[in-house]
Each structure stands twice: as structure tokens, then as C-alpha cells.
Amino acid sequence: MAVIEVQGLVKDFGRFRALDGLDLTVRAGEVHGFLGPNGAGKSTTIRILLGLLRATGGEVRLLGGDPWRDATTLHRRLTYVPGDVNLWPQLSGGEVIDLLGRLRGDVDTARRDELLQRFELDPRKKGRAYSKGNRQKVALVAALSSRAELLILDEPTSGLDPLMEEVFQECIREVRDEGRTVLLSSHILAEVEELCDRVSIIRAGRTVESGTLSDLRRASRTMVLAETVQPPADVGSLRGVRVLDLVGDRVRLEVDNEHLSTVISFLAGRGIRSLESHPPTLEELFLAQYGDQPGERPAEQPGDRPGDRHLDSLRAPAADRPVDTSGGSRR
């Protein structure tokens, strides 16, 4: 059964269309990665799911209800961690955690204390005295100490150090083992790759990919690194192949999965000395999604989408990739 079922979701802010027919399905018990460049509409989608914003159009079902109309009853069954945690300057972290727990009506002091320890969080500090990462931990402890069946996390780890990232991943695995559901929006692809059963990639308010990681990989390309006896000079002329780097008898290339066996037989014909191939990492998938089809992006209005400025930094390496000669060992 789907915990979140979104179809053709549209959200307009005045004349600006932030979501433009977005689809998202999150099944019960899965950890679902929610990816997309800055300004793609992840937080907007999440705010609609939380009933903070009202959808302009489309179908949204959350835990079998309407997130706008049934907000309060649905909220008994979920918890939320915002990407940018703002705490009340007058309240200590411990007070915030308890307050949110009581408002949700499920307080588990033992679990809360255990989480405080695992995240090494001092609950006595007040609002601003916390660093960004620690503010985020306050929200995380508040959310993770509940037994809610759905966790909605909007970039929950953007301020955490690697050690705390590890603790976070452990906690999410525990949540998954308990059969609960997680929607995880994140820019940390390693984290998504580590935790998520399925992912949805959105862009400019639309879903561009959705499925399990292996689905996505299957539908995409494989990286091949080979050393042959005779130089494989004309491998580039094969269908579906893109040579990234060819020096003497060594070649690094990308191939559409459907043509993988043609390439391997071709290389075998040249006498394989060594062969390495791996499915694309999530990062490669992600970059391919935004790098390879720049023409498909709707008429760019950078002015309208302040977040998009960051997208350039994301796209740059992808666009460079065909001539990149050093990045072969990416994961």
C-alpha cells in the first residue's frame, strides 16, 4: 500500500509554477530518496504533504487521507524534520524536543535520552547557542524519538559531521527495520545510496526518474574500463558507446546497458588484459539526468529560481565528463 501517493501535483506561487505535474509514490515500509537540484521543488512538495501549503492542482494522498483537509489527524502518524531548523531563542533544546513530543502525544523519555547520547547533543543550550548541525540534531532527536509510522525528512543531515551522519544512517536503518516509512530529501547522494530502497528524481517541478536504484541503473549506462592487447581504437564507432578516455591500449567508456554485450565481445576480439565495469553510481545517474539533456530543461529563468545558481556547479562536472580524463575512479 502506498503511504504517499502524489499524481500530477501542481503548485503555483503567484505566476510562478514551482511544481508542474509532479508524481511521487512512497510505499509502506520503504526508505524513499527524494532528489533534485536546488529549487526543483522538494521542500514545496513536502510542505504540501504537511498541509502547510495548499496544492494548486493534482492528487495528493497521505496515509490514506487528504494532507490539507485531514492535517491534524494525519499528523498523529508522522514526524517531520525541516531542512533549516529554527529554534525558539527562549527554549532549550531539551524543551523543544519534549514540547514537540507532547504535542504529537507520544513521549518516550528513555528513547529520547538514548538518542541524545547517540547524537552527543547537550539538551541544555538555548536556541542560537546551538551550531547549525546541533540545531538539526535537536529536530532529529525530536523526530526519531517518536514512534510515528512516517518520517518526512527534508535534508536532515546537511549540517551533520561524518560521525553524526553515520549515527543518522544507523537510526534510519532501525526505523526501516521496524517497518516504518521514510521520505528522505537529500543532496548527499552517498547517504541516499546507502539508505534508500527507491528514489524519485525531480527537476523543475516534475518527476524525471523514479524507481529502485537497480531499476535506474539498469535503464542507464555502465562504466567500462579496459586494457586490451590490440588498441581498441574504433570502439567509439559502436552503437551506444561514449568514449571518455582512450590512450594506447587503455580505454574508459560509458555504454548503454542494452549494448553492453556488443562492447564486451568487441573488446574480447582485441584480447582483454584487464576489465573493470561498474554500474553508474547515483551521483553519475543524477548528473546524467541534469547534465546530458540541457535542451530538455524548460526555458530557464534564472531570475525566477534563485536556487538554480547552485545547479550550475552541479552541472559543470557533468558537462565536462566526456573529456574528463582523471575522474575514472569516482566511487
Added chain:
Amino acid sequence: MTRFTGTMTLVRLALRRDRVVLPVWLLSLTGLIYSSVAAVQGLYDTAASQATYQATIGGSAASIALSGPPVALGTIGGITVFEVSQVAIIGIALMAIFLTVRHTRADEEAGRTELVRAGVLGRQADLLAAGILACAASLLVGASVVVSFLSVDLAAADSLVFGGAVASVGLVFTGVALVAAQVVEHGRQAVGLALTALGVAFVLRAVGDVADNGLRWASPLGWAQGVHAFAGPRWWPLGLCLTFAVALIATAGWLTTRRDFGGGLVAARPGPPAASPRLGSAWGLALRLQRGMLLGWTVGMTLLGVMFGSVAAEVDDMVAGNSAMQDVFARSGVDIVDAYAATVLLILALVTTGFTLGSVLRLRAEETTHRVEPLLSTPTSRTRWAAGWLLVSASGTLAVLTAAGLGAGVTSAVVLSDPGRIEDMVGGALVYLPAVLLVGGLAFALFGGVPALLSGVWLLLAGFFVAGWLGELLSLPAWLVDLSPYSHAPQVPLEPLSWAPLLTMTGVAALCVAAGFVSLRQRDLATG
């Protein structure tokens, strides 16, 4: 790079950000000053009317407490100064405080300062830039005072010294606000601290002027108003103000070197590791968040009431020694002490509205800072959240108004040896409760429906203040004055208590609140 590198860049940035706020302040202050000045000329253009003014208003303790020392009230210049002083001086001090804090602590708290300070900027550039902006605005207002006075052909030297006095109040409170912004961590606290300083300065000056003693020299407002324009002006008190302003600004600069970025002078104390049982509902949270503000306002308004109450006896004495006033009051059949009480109550009610609006407007701050998001993703609904908050706003208003009335009532009961005054004043203060709540309700309706216009309610309050206080002087049309809910509250104890307007206003307030809830439930919450 010096400590001040980049100051002018910041001033330009501030001008850009304030392209609405600054003109609103400047235009409303200068407009108010100019129209008051012009109105006075028409009202007191004969020697006889000036003499009556001196004999009556000059003998009124309430007027002296609010406006300043009764100097040269037999001349048109003196009367003009007396009529304009309160609005000009309180107005310019408020402007200086709000502008300064807006560009110092409030920015630092929001993290904007960090963004610019990381660029090529001196450590004290932001402080200096805020100072320059507020001082320049003050000088402009001072200049507009001079121009207004000269435009009605008042003596140049006296006009200049009074303009200087008004401007120097702006400079002093720029300094006060700069220091306050260094001492505490939050913009709102800094405003509160600076306003408290303004309140103390005002009370010292008022008590000193009414009792005609040296206490007035303990207050920078006393210095500024000690220039005695139109009575052989004195320039040296301006020197006191300037020296004090410079000293304050230097102190603020020095304090920046004594504290951490983002921190206050006093490090925040750690809080409890777990929440007390009371902090478990939207209402409990609202109470907790507004506790400090409520306490500050209750204490402050009690003191303001005490200040007004403690001079009640002088009101009587002044009339006793003033045959012109005795005549006036005998003819109208009005009890002078009652007339004084009615004025005091109106002022206490108007000031209390500051609490109510501040409280309601914080709902919007909770929303735009996204602090409300985690709250509203629990089973707490928007309605429950806002209702809990409004409950504190309303009961806080009741508490503040009662405290103000009690302060005024108890002290006037003591000085007049009339215990009945307590009931009069507390009851009289509470008569304004529906009007205050109506303004608060209006703010809530805006918050629900058109939050972009929300800060306009401050202008509205300023308008009601002008209607209530200056309406007669400016001879505003009756319908305009009647727009103000405060004109509909019966002026107890001068007038008998009538329930109809009170019930109507309560009803309208309830409608506004209901409209606010309905539209709050329909709309998107702030994003981004």
C-alpha cells in the same frame, strides 16, 4: 583595512533596504510636525488667546507631564513649541531606536551581518553605518522642524535651537539603541531595552517638570527641552546632548570589542534539559514565549501609571492657584481631576495597544522564521496554535491595562487621600479594553488574510494616537476622529459608562478574529 572599511557601502545598502520604511518615518513625522505648527498659528493668533493658553494649559499638570516645561507660553512661539514637543520628541526617539536596531542587532540575529562582514568590511562598519543612517534621519527631522517654524515666521534663532533640541534627542537615542544592540542578543530585546531607557528618561523629565525640580536634569529629554526656545534660548543644553550621544556611540563601539559576534554582552544561560509539565500545549508555548514581553510591559505600564497618578494632587493645586482655570472648569461643570484622569486613561490605553499589536505581530514572525513548521506538523492545528497565542495576547492586554490603571489609581488615591480613585482608574482603564482588543483583532484579521500589510497596523495606531491626542488641535473632521475606536469608548470618569459602544466594539473585535481564523485556515504559510 580599518575598523570602518566599507561603512558607506553599508549605508547605501541600508538606504536601499529602507526605501519604504525611511520615507514613511520621515514623511509622517515631518507631516505631523508641520501640520501641528500650522494649526497652532491659526488657533492662538491673538494676545488674548495666548494669555488664556498660558493661564489654562500652562497650569495643567497633565500637559506639562506630557509636553514639557511651560516656557514662554504667553507667546505664539512658546505655544508652538509646547504643542509640538511631545509628538516630535517621542516620535524622533522611536524612529532612531527602530532604525538603529533594525540595522544592527536585528540583522546580526538574522545572520545577514555575517554575510556582509565576511566581505571586505571593518569590524565596526555596520555599527557606524546604522549610526550614520539614524543620525542623518534625525537631522532631517530636526531640519524639518526649523523649516516648519520659519515658514510661519517664527524667530530664526529660537526655531533653530528647538530644531536642534529635537534632532539631538534623535542622536541620543541612536546612541542608546546602539548600546542596547550590543548588550542583548535579540533585536526585540534591544528595542525593549532602548524603549525602557526612553520611558525612564520621559518619566524623569515629566516628574521633574511637574514638580519643577532638578530631576529633569537627570534626563536627556530634560536637557533637550531645557533649551527654552522663545524665552531667550539657551544653547548649552544641546552640548550636553551631543556629548552624551557621542559618548554612547563610542561606548557601543567599545562594546563590540568585548563580545562575540552573534552573542550579547551577557552570555546566555543554559536552560533546563527537559520541559516542565506546563510546556506541553500551544497555549503553554505561547505563554512561555511571551512571558518576558508581558512581564516587561506590566512593570513598565505600572510605572507609567504611577508617574501619572503621583502628580494628581498637583493638578488640584494648580487649579486652586489659577483663577482662569477655575473659571473654565466651574463653567463647564467638569471636575479638573476627572478631566486629568480621562486624558491619562486614554494615553495608557493607547500605549497598552503597543503590547497587543506587538504580541499579535509575533505570530507572523513565528511563521516567517519557520519556527511554526515543526509545531504545525504535529496534530496541533493552525487554529489551535493561533488561538493559544491570542489567548495570551488578550489576557496579557487585560493584565497590562489593569496594571496601568492600578498604578495610576493607587498613587492618585494616596496623593488625593481618596480610595475611590483606585476603582475609578482601574475601571476607567478597562473601559478601553474593547477598543484595544479591536485594534488587536484587526491586526489578526490582516495576519490571516493579507499578512503583507500587517506592519501597517503600527501606522494605524499612530493615526489613532493623532486622532485622540491632536485631533482637536489639527481640527480633524469628526468622521476621521470617529474612525478611531478610542473615540468611541466613553471617557470615564468624565462621562457616564455606557455599554452599547463597548459591546459593539467587542463584537467587531470578535468578528475580526473570526475572519482572521477563517482566512488563516485557507492560505499558504510563508515559504522561503
